[in-house]
Amino acid sequence: MVETIKRGFKKALDSYLALVKIIIPVYILVTFIKYTGGINYLAQIFKPMMKLVGLPGEAVLALLTGYLLNIYGALAVIASLDLTVREITILGTMLGIAHSLIIEAAVIKKINGRLIALISLRVILSIVAGFILNLLL
Numbered sequence: 001m002v003e004t005i006k007r008g009f010k011k012a013l014d015s016y017l018a019l020v021k022i023i024i025p026v027y028i029l030v031t032f033i034k035y036t037g038g039i040n041y042l043a044q045i046f047k048p049m050m051k052l053v054g055l056p057g058e059a060v061l062a063l064l065t066g067y068l069l070n071i072y073g074a075l076a077v078i079a080s081l082d083l084t085v086r087e088i089t090i091l092g093t094m095l096g097i098a099h100s101l102i103i104e105a106a107v108i109k110k111i112n113g114r115l116i117a118l119i120s121l122r123v124i125l126s127i128v129a130g131f132i133l134n135l136l137l
Contacts, residue, residue: 019072026069026076030061034080053130054090054137059083066095067123068102090133098126 033039043057050057058081066074074095078088101119108115 022070022072023076026065026073027080030077030080033061034058039081052134053094053127054134055087055130056081056083059087059091062091063094066099067126070100070103071095074099086137089137090130093133094126094130097129098122 030039039058039061042060045057046060047057050060050063055063062074062077062081065077074091078091083091101122105115105119108118
């Protein structure tokens with residue numbers, strides 16, 4: 001019993017440290033970009049596209065982080081932005097449909113799947129879901 005608890009604690013600590021290694025640097029980087037004006041620049045570029053899904057332009061940083069890296073990095077970005085519950089719901093749904101695309105592309109390629117088709121389908125469905133939620137919420 002004691003050995004099981006030790007193993008469980010070690011695995012929990014390893015998981016925690018792995019998440020901290022992702023979340024803290026991303027949060028610091030996004031906060032830095034936010035205060036240097038970089039987010040405002042990105043927001044202006046992507047504002048028209050993001051408006052279709054009911055999100056402010058700066059949410060593109062969270063979306064791209066989630067699409068390309070992972071959900072935990074996207075959470076760090078989301079935490080550093082001032083988003084409403086509605087916006088977080090839309091963004092969370094979009095990221096739930098399409099996330100960690102680089103890692104999953106490697107898996108799809110390994111199993112000889114149709115890489116471009118599957119990645120495209122997930123991103124398109126993510127955007128469609130964001131558009132529908134924007135209309136409904």
